[in-house]
Amino acid sequence: MRVVYAGTPEFAVPALQALLAAGHDVVAVYCQPDRPSGRGRKLTFGPVKQVAVAAGIPVEQPLSLKPPEAQQTLRDYAPDVMIVAAYGLILPQAALDIPRYGCLNIHGSLLPRWRGAAPIQRAIQAGDTETGVTIMQMAAGLDTGDMLYKTVCPITPQDGGQSIHDKLAEQGATALLHTLELLAAGKLQPEVQDDALANYAHKLTKAEAQIDWTQAAAVIDRTIRAFDAYPVAFTLYEGQPLRLFASSVKETPPNLPLSGDGQEDVLSFLRSSPDKGRLGGVSSPGTVIAESKSGVDIATGDGVVRILSLQLPGGKRLTAEQFLNGRSLLGVQL
Template sequence: MTRENNKKLRIIYAGSPEFAVPALEALIHSEHEVVAVYTQPDRPAGRGKKMTAQPVKIIAEKAGIDVVQIESFKDEGALETLESYHADLMVVAAYSLLLPQVVLDMPKYGCINIHGSLLPRWRGAAPIHRAIQAGDKETGVTIMQMALGLDTGDMLYKITCPIRDTDTGQSIHDQLSSDGADALMSTLDLLVEGKLEPEVQNDSLTCYAHKLSKKEAEIDWSASAKKIDCSIRAFDAWPVAYTLMDGERLRFFMSSAIETTTDGKIGEVVAESKKGIEIVTGEGSVLITRLQMPNKKAMDAKDFLNGRSLLGQVFPS
């Protein structure tokens, strides 16, 4: 992939959620021209199910960029519209729409994707959450040349990000969203200079980040403290880890693992303090530091314990 370095790139940007915003903003403020933004159609959201625009659409409209919202590239006129922009490159970030080969081939330099993992590890829909859930010590973003396979294209640029014991799905999401913008701009610089060196993925190192489901959110207290802690932190934004108490969901947003042996039944609250609420697991215990009662706001454990106690409560495993 080479080009002359005497003119800016004409770029189509395709993305929808907050993760895709920083990269679009970086492009808007760059020397390149964003000729169109493709984003998911407005959807009902919130308790009132009000039609809500995607975050990327809001940014694009403020910048005066053409916005295209389609359900599929099979829609009537979709390919003709795409072709009319005469794009050099299409940049994709969390667009949630499959691109057929005709679309991948249409821009002069094809389509590149901002993926939230260090490929080939964690191909698929939920790479950020699965990396935390698995207890990985690092993750990152990969800019890849898109191919028909699921995140199988050649890798063009990477930025590595550590995963700390205090990180959550949301904190890593925000970091990689920012890193993705930086990685994209570095990739475009290399493209303009003719210095990109694509790297083929090693399929033997692949693992898949399957889509999150609500069913995963209920905590199995017989699992290890480490596994439970990682799931709580991975699921802090959605689907949010929970346990049942009196038939209702008690949700957990932040925790840490205590891997020493603690007396008590599995699922039992054995200690409470300003540091948190300690619950026995199948291996060690978990210290809950942020939680939410049904129909209440989420709060830190020290505030939660003002006027209430869970000591002796045994949650189902």
């Protein structure tokens, strides 16, 4: 097929590479305009543009597809289909109508569960046990088009936003090729979404990345893992942001109090753990109550969360063992 491909970040790279490897005629690639990055703030090609340039494919980077001249440029490519994956620009109905078979979107969730900008992170944050990729026929609404093909991806307690992102990027490439085969054979069976099952995956903000230690350990753990690539969860340590990249929920006996009369029971339980880490007094949420090479244990509003990877301002991302080498957080109130 004659394909116009629209995508900008790393998530959209595997699908473009799969299209090229499968022999589809990618006549143009659309990306967002180049933006400054790095310490030198130099204009840098995005991941998808890098692949397109290396393959000798024309690249278009309009600020919008609403102007008639931008739509005419798209029309001149005479695409059979336009594939959209994390493009970052809204396609007006006039643009959606240009390709022979319309526009297909590679969406990183099992629609209609999560619509919007951050479906991967919101699925992890909400405690979903699975997610996936939906190939969708694009419509004027926000991720409201008919579903054409789905793949399923489990979310394990060890998964974070980055690991699920990478899995879905690869699944999206495979799902896209299969969808195009069905499209060419006239065998697609579109499924209308049930709006009653939809949730909006709000855009990620740095403000929401600050951990509230009064929340339950399970909630905090999911937030840290969901945000491990961006915006990265953090807490304040000596007035500076301490970034948290990986975590788990520390198993504790049911109904074991974290302060007050039950303090000695908590300490006894922690001493019996296989980590044999240094122990501190149990206090209010946000207090570091234990540390070992396995992690930094922090009291929360309900349970204990173990931090596995940390980073101080200006420093490198470290494992808990590396972080604690010559440093102790025991008893610190974060």
